[in-house]
Amino acid sequence: MKELVSSIYEIIKKEHKADDYEVYISFSDDHEARFAQNAMSQHMTGQIVKVVYEASIDRKTASSSVNQYDEDTIRQLVKTTEDLARISQEDPEYIDSMGKQDFPKTDNIKPATTNLTPETIVNIIKDAVDFAKSKGTKLSGIFSLNKTSFYFYTKKGFEGSYDTCSYEFSMTMKEGERETKVSTAGKDFSKFSLQNQLDQLYSQFSSLDKPNAMEPETISVILRPQAVANIMMYLRWLLDRRMADDGITPLKGQIGKQFFGEKFNMSTVENDDNMTIIPFFNDSVLKQIDWIKDGVLMAQPISGTYANMIDEKPSSMFNVFIQGDTTSEEDMMKMAGRGLIINNFWYIRTNDMRTFDLTGMTRDGVLYFENGKVKHSVNNFRFNEKLHEITRRIMALGESTIVFNSSVVPTMLIKDFHFIDRTNF
Amino acid sequence: MKYLDLAIDRAVQLGAEYADIRIHKTTTEVLYLQNKSIKNANNDVLYGYGIRVLKDGTWGFAHSSVFTEDALLKTVQKAYDTAKLSAIVKNGDGIRLANERSYIASYKTPYKVDPFGIPLKEKAELFLEINQRMMNLKEIKKANSFFRAQKDEKLFASTIGTRLDINTLYINPQITAIAISDYDSQSRTFDEGGRGVGWEWIEQLDLLEKSRYVAEEAVMKLNSDELKEEKRRTLVLDPNHLGLTMHESVGHPTELDRVLGWEADYAGISFATPEKLGNYQYGSKIVNFVGDNTLEGGLATAGFDDDGVPGQKWHIIKDGVLQEYGTTRETAPFIGVDYSRGCNRATHYYDQPINRIPNLYLLPGKKELTPAQLISDTEEGVYIQGRGSFSIDQHRVNFQFGGDFFWEIKDGKLIRPLKKVLYRSNNPEFWNSCDAICDKRFWKPFGVINCGKGQPNQTARMTHGASPARFRNIRVGGSK
Numbered sequence: 001m002k003e004l005v006s007s008i009y010e011i012i013k014k015e016h017k018a019d020d021y022e023v024y025i026s027f028s029d030d031h032e033a034r035f036a037q038n039a040m041s042q043h044m045t046g047q048i049v050k051v052v053y054e055a056s057i058d059r060k061t062a063s064s065s066v067n068q069y070d071e072d073t074i075r076q077l078v079k080t081t082e083d084l085a086r087i088s089q090e091d092p093e094y095i096d097s098m099g100k101q102d103f104p105k106t107d108n109i110k111p112a113t114t115n116l117t118p119e120t121i122v123n124i125i126k127d128a129v130d131f132a133k134s135k136g137t138k139l140s141g142i143f144s145l146n147k148t149s150f151y152f153y154t155k156k157g158f159e160g161s162y163d164t165c166s167y168e169f170s171m172t173m174k175e176g177e178r179e180t181k182v183s184t185a186g187k188d189f190s191k192f193s194l195q196n197q198l199d200q201l202y203s204q205f206s207s208l209d210k211p212n213a214m215e216p217e218t219i220s221v222i223l224r225p226q227a228v229a230n231i232m233m234y235l236r237w238l239l240d241r242r243m244a245d246d247g248i249t250p251l252k253g254q255i256g257k258q259f260f261g262e263k264f265n266m267s268t269v270e271n272d273d274n275m276t277i278i279p280f281f282n283d284s285v286l287k288q289i290d291w292i293k294d295g296v297l298m299a300q301p302i303s304g305t306y307a308n309m310i311d312e313k314p315s316s317m318f319n320v321f322i323q324g325d326t327t328s329e330e331d332m333m334k335m336a337g338r339g340l341i342i343n344n345f346w347y348i349r350t351n352d353m354r355t356f357d358l359t360g361m362t363r364d365g366v367l368y369f370e371n372g373k374v375k376h377s378v379n380n381f382r383f384n385e386k387l388h389e390i391t392r393r394i395m396a397l398g399e400s401t402i403v404f405n406s407s408v409v410p411t412m413l414i415k416d417f418h419f420i421d422r423t424n425f
Numbered sequence: 426m427k428y429l430d431l432a433i434d435r436a437v438q439l440g441a442e443y444a445d446i447r448i449h450k451t452t453t454e455v456l457y458l459q460n461k462s463i464k465n466a467n468n469d470v471l472y473g474y475g476i477r478v479l480k481d482g483t484w485g486f487a488h489s490s491v492f493t494e495d496a497l498l499k500t501v502q503k504a505y506d507t508a509k510l511s512a513i514v515k516n517g518d519g520i521r522l523a524n525e526r527s528y529i530a531s532y533k534t535p536y537k538v539d540p541f542g543i544p545l546k547e548k549a550e551l552f553l554e555i556n557q558r559m560m561n562l563k564e565i566k567k568a569n570s571f572f573r574a575q576k577d578e579k580l581f582a583s584t585i586g587t588r589l590d591i592n593t594l595y596i597n598p599q600i601t602a603i604a605i606s607d608y609d610s611q612s613r614t615f616d617e618g619g620r621g622v623g624w625e626w627i628e629q630l631d632l633l634e635k636s637r638y639v640a641e642e643a644v645m646k647l648n649s650d651e652l653k654e655e656k657r658r659t660l661v662l663d664p665n666h667l668g669l670t671m672h673e674s675v676g677h678p679t680e681l682d683r684v685l686g687w688e689a690d691y692a693g694i695s696f697a698t699p700e701k702l703g704n705y706q707y708g709s710k711i712v713n714f715v716g717d718n719t720l721e722g723g724l725a726t727a728g729f730d731d732d733g734v735p736g737q738k739w740h741i742i743k744d745g746v747l748q749e750y751g752t753t754r755e756t757a758p759f760i761g762v763d764y765s766r767g768c769n770r771a772t773h774y775y776d777q778p779i780n781r782i783p784n785l786y787l788l789p790g791k792k793e794l795t796p797a798q799l800i801s802d803t804e805e806g807v808y809i810q811g812r813g814s815f816s817i818d819q820h821r822v823n824f825q826f827g828g829d830f831f832w833e834i835k836d837g838k839l840i841r842p843l844k845k846v847l848y849r850s851n852n853p854e855f856w857n858s859c860d861a862i863c864d865k866r867f868w869k870p871f872g873v874i875n876c877g878k879g880q881p882n883q884t885a886r887m888t889h890g891a892s893p894a895r896f897r898n899i900r901v902g903g904s905k
Contacts (some may be wrong), residue, residue, distance in 0.1 A: 030775075032881060033511070036687040039483075040511040040517065042777050045503060046475075046488035062466040063546070067473065069489045084466055087546040089553060093462040118510055126514045140689040142880045172690040181690065246567060247605040346693075347816040351827065351904040352845055354610045359816050359825055359847075361903065380818065382825060382849070384904040421849055423823040425696060 001184045008069050015078040016056035022097050023153040026050045033121050036140040038129045053077050057085045059094040095308045097154035103285040104270050106277045112190035113165040141171040164276045165403045173205045179203040180365040185405045186274045208365045214378040216419035220339030222332050223412045228402035236317050241300035254297045261392035262295040265323035274402040284314040324400035324410025332413040334372040341367040356387040382391045382417040429582035435501040443479040445583035449774035456572040458552050468536035475776040478504040481512035482519015488775040492659030522767045526726040527586035532728025534594040538573040543624050559602040559640040567603035589732040595621045602640040604647040613643035618872030621722045639843040651841040655902025660807030661895050668871035668889035669812045678821035682780035692878050693819025698758045705747040707799045708856030714742040716783040718811040723784035731778035734767035753780045772883040779879050786890035790862035796893045801837035823851045848901045863892035
């Protein structure tokens, strides 16, 4: 692979006439097996190649990409891009490409994952479906496996590459109106246990008897990790420094201030046993950053372009680690007395970026608890909530766990969560 | 092309029950400007082939971008092996495809001016001028322009003898002005969602003129009031807004794969289940929805779908009653139908096609009715233009939508602009509350180019359309 990539890059180096350039080359092997209603529904496999060339001439920039890599195609890629750049317009926010920099070494390749075979994947699905059938339920989901090699070069001297492997597995169990989902992801398949996933799935499913009707109210909620990840991922986007400085989000001038709740800590980490760690982007390299510490906004992601404009260093949110604690769900129920357990959120959208106002709905089952114990399941709800205000109402945190390949988050107990509507089916 | 025959012959030799190959080249050009800076001038080419094999009642799909006979034959083998392997997890005999005849045909999107032939410099100058004009208003602190052109060149062959040569093209211009003050920020956007036409559309649109109202209305919105309370009000919705509303609340629920539960793990399912066909009052009697993959300029108009089924026009909702779904050769037999409506589409060569929303539109009202008459006949309500926040549950029943611009209606007049308006409703309440639709003179198409569905995610495109319409007794307010 490295020889092939070097040969592609050599053509670009030889052919280019640009003042500056960036080159990205990736090879991604994907295998996805989808199943629905207890049967395989799609099964896909193949390799996706991408060669991207971004050229700058007289501070005018353009980029092109191809997925063929014969010599003629790469030559044409260089020519097309540079022709585009020449007839483009000078960019007043132009910056040079990233220069030579060190970046952290990553430990993303795990033999248990890279050695996974299609037969193993199908057998996992078969076992899961057989389990669902034995319970009189229907199972749908996906097992996906990815192996990627990524290379990045700039004319100013950056040369870097990394390899990743990862898997994701999700299952939705359904019978009549009862429906719930579990999902897991990671880079090391040796940590995967189908039995644990099935136990969790069936435990959730069994708890969802016929939902009692409940009207929306402001009430304490225990957000399980999937729900936390789905709502807090909005911070990856909304924390952006430029959007704050422009007045599009409410974070203008908030660095160093207690904008979030004091129990809320969010960082990017250089190492993690479960997450896939990306060591660099095109304008910054990975480093440990505390974005929010004890509720204080410590730092914001800044693009290379904007960092140059405000004389700061660029930084990116390569991954999200939200610090947890040790409070169990049982203890959370006792602390709150009365509330709801939320398995997941769905279709979250911004109502108003300036106020961090979001809307969304619960999904995959909602449980009502009282006097510290689960009583019964209830219907789904819609919420309208301000993201930062949620963090101010954190009462307790559970242990952090991986949800997506780049997110580790805990269970959260939030008081006074604002539901505004029932979602009836 | 020799690869088509080679792949099909090999699949037949291996014993495929059905197989097809799609050689698919996607070329996109994107131009994105923020204020006076060109953030993205991009040309991408994706070229490869995807091979689908049905064996023992299950699918295998393999893709490659390597164009050699050896690579092609290996890809066929991989698709076949994958299908065979999958067959240990199936229900009964597995998948049976709906009946279809073979076709040897070609299709090309009609257009006058090739957008790829317009020099980037000319495009960049136009959009820089647009951004500049929007920023001439001092309250406009951010101006964004976006232009996308895409052409898809497809060769398709299947084991039933179909051979297709399909060339489609679309473009999508968008401009946004963001007005910012110390206390708020509000945007206004011109975005008709793309159309299957050439650069001549840009010339007709007069984007420079549109940039003026976009900027002015962003400022108006910034300085406008919010609704004080949520209560049941009358809504008048413009065609652009209705495009997204019908996409989410009619288009997705009537995709047959969702109805069958095939998207249960992610995108969700549908409340519009088969026993409702022919008897479920989805909307009021004036509500008629048509699926139409023959629509001129439609983003899903391609002659044929990725099953090799020709584009068709059919009622999905007639006189308010659910009639039919959008179907594929794979999904239709599960409800006892032996023909497909031609809704199977893949985004790129490496995607296995899935059941997609067709071009889907609301037929105009049969009686003469202008938007002005519609508003003058409304005592109290809100007129919503454009698209904003949208959120709908995984069964496609309950939803909350915003918009891009809002007017308060009182005593038949637009009395003041509003901001941050949201409405909440559900199926079947919403479409049954429709009591007036303007006539065909005011019907307009609007495209969606970013319809996400499937795992891994695929992004499809389709066109919706409507005349302005009125909805009574809907919960309308702000976010609280």
